[in-house]
Amino acid sequence: MASYRKLKSGWKVTISQRDENGKLRQTSKQGFATKLEARRYAATIEQDIDGVKKAKQDTLFLDYYDQWVDTYKRPKVQASTMIKYRAVHNLIKDNFAGVKIQDITRTDYQRFLNRIGQHYAKDSIRIFTSPIKECVRSAIADDVIVKDFTQQTEMIYGYQRRDVEYLTIAEIKKLAQTIEQSLKPTRPIPYVIYTAIYTGMRLGEIAALEWSDIDFDKRTISITKTWSSVTHEAKSPKTESSNRVIVVNKHLLDVLLQLKDNGHDMIFKTLHGMPASRSVNVSLRSFLKKAGINKSGYHFHSLRHSHVAYLLSKGVDLYAISKRLGHKDMTITAKTYAYLIDEYKEKQDQQIVKAIDEI
Template identity: 25%
Template sequence: MSRKGENIYKRKDGRWEGRYIRDRRSDGSIHYGYVYAYSYNEVKQKLIPLKKEELYVNHSRAIDSPYVLHWVQEWLDKENKRLKLSTYSTYKYKLQRYVLPILGSNRLSELTTQSLQELIDNYQINYHLSASTIRNIFQILQKVLNEAIKKGYIVEDICATVVLPKQTKRRIYALSQSEQRKLEGACRRSSNGLPTLLALYSGLRIGEIAALSWEDIDFENHLLYVNHTYQRIVTASKEQKTTLYLGSTKTETSRRVVPLSKTIISLLRDRKLNHTGKYLFMANGQPMEPRLLNYHFKKIVSQSKIKDIHFHQLRHTFATRCMEASGDIASVSALLGHSSTKTTLDVYVDSVIEQRKKIICKVEEMVNF
């Protein structure tokens, strides 16, 4: 067993072993050195000059460390080769918007846990960012700094003890059944109501609906294949701040197959007869972008006379109706494209509780017949 923080161990052969960082390999991994003696104190004394040398080498390496601005750009250039364009764009925007203006002129060696904590506090006090946004920015920054640690530009993990703001779970509201009926009525009276109906009966995200092509619809088997998403992403160009991007779905589990009801299949058949083109919803020869879909959706909501809602609540409404229909959590999770049933349970806990209440009522009815 080692003495805490000293890397000195008692071996089975009776000797004591001490470990120190000898150097780092070209990939950034640590190469350890070892010393041995028959007493703990003797090993400790042997380690003193070796650890002093280690600190000197690390300090010299840290002095030559690059500026945060240059390191972030180098890291982004490397990540650009392996990340989806949408993910890369998000990383780049958040680093340039929230990290570089504050830390960019520092050398990596100058960063400390305290400087990172001040950064987080600044986000809360001056930027008024939500806890989830702050956590997301910090996760990206942590990736950047972990790579710097591997290169030896930073000698310790300065992210480990940073205190992040606690996330408060926002309650997700779904439409009631009566509200849904009103909204569906408005959809049927509108020439642009099909995307909203499709969201209500499939749980697709707005970007997934925008990207749907006719090849994704299996009319014979009443199935819809979710493979792509169409979204507006931030660019580095000053002339054009955003651009539309058709890419693969959010995650691997987001690629999924969703059964469609007879009503939705019928509406899709009618649309295919009256619309030409590759995609279900098009504008100017291209997929209809989410902003335009949302514009039509807001008009329909207004006409339906229900409370103002956002498009993503249609997805929550779909999940809630599935729960009310006694759908098992694994099936609902798969329909939504969640990475795990835990995600579904965390998001739709209220619906799950309501289903459990119904089960208890049914049990009581069975016993007290």
């Protein structure tokens, strides 16, 4: 509502309205020659305020999310990260098409979590819901909605991701021997797989390696970048902890030197460019079959798990493994490889009991 007051300089009008949170907001202007002019101004302001409020209330959830991503995320995140935001866009489109954001209730959002939880594992659910929660908080800050409908809801993840398959020590040796017998410098991809066996490095980290990253005297590899399959260029790792120097054995370095004559600064560059994930996995499955190893769910990243399993079996300290993998702290390593750690803990417990029995 508006109130009017006659001043020496003319009429003054004050428009008072409460926002969605009940907070009183006022707009004032003075200097009108007549009270009628002040009334006309007040009517215009009240109409504009109501119009903006109604426009906000008519905002579709999907439209607001896209606007939020374009404004706050796209300018600063890497192209590969945008894949995650596009995936969330598709989820919102599939589950909230045509739904206004202020019409969504906590119950609606919980039902959404119940649905997607049937098809995704816990980690995937977190990846999807994190941007949604951040977007909803932004909508509250923009006065588009009043309450956070994601609060006091529970993630559902009836779909449980299987533990990643890993190779036994004998299988690791068999795979390495099979690859060694097939190595040809004109085909760098087998060398990529061979490097993963000995280092536990991620595919992007291996693909980005240059000869300058290897210290043949100290027998170390410096990992300072990762190859993006989206932008087709080397970029800095997402976290500072991913920048690291790892020790390797002379045998691996001797094998990699076979690629030196290819004449590229990038160690694993092929005739068709950088090794693609699909081509690497096809090659890996071929080597597994040739080695007589039947692991239907085994893929390139499983080599990282196998590397950890091997180091654990040899009694390597978890802290050293964590640093080698480029994890921020041991908690991440312990969580990611909990199933392996539990397995080796059980074996250690058996050794402890045996040792106690001998007292």
